[in-house]
Amino acid sequence: MHILKCAECKSYGLKETCDCGSKRVRVKPAKYSPEDKYAVYRRKAKENVGNQDL
Numbered sequence: 001m002h003i004l005k006c007a008e009c010k011s012y013g014l015k016e017t018c019d020c021g022s023k024r025v026r027v028k029p030a031k032y033s034p035e036d037k038y039a040v041y042r043r044k045a046k047e048n049v050g051n052q053d054l
Contacts, residue, residue: 002026 004024005012011019018024 002014003012003026004014004016005027006018006020006022006024008022009018009020012027013024016024
């Protein structure tokens, strides 16, 4: 089984048909790069989310 994403309502699920009536398609994961130029921003965002839970 693969995770599928609805093209219309952007919801995820395992069934090929969505609750909204449209068809879900397979989602490809983002490509991995050892030279990730956005890693710094992602870590900062993750830190900020973690600090809001306090």
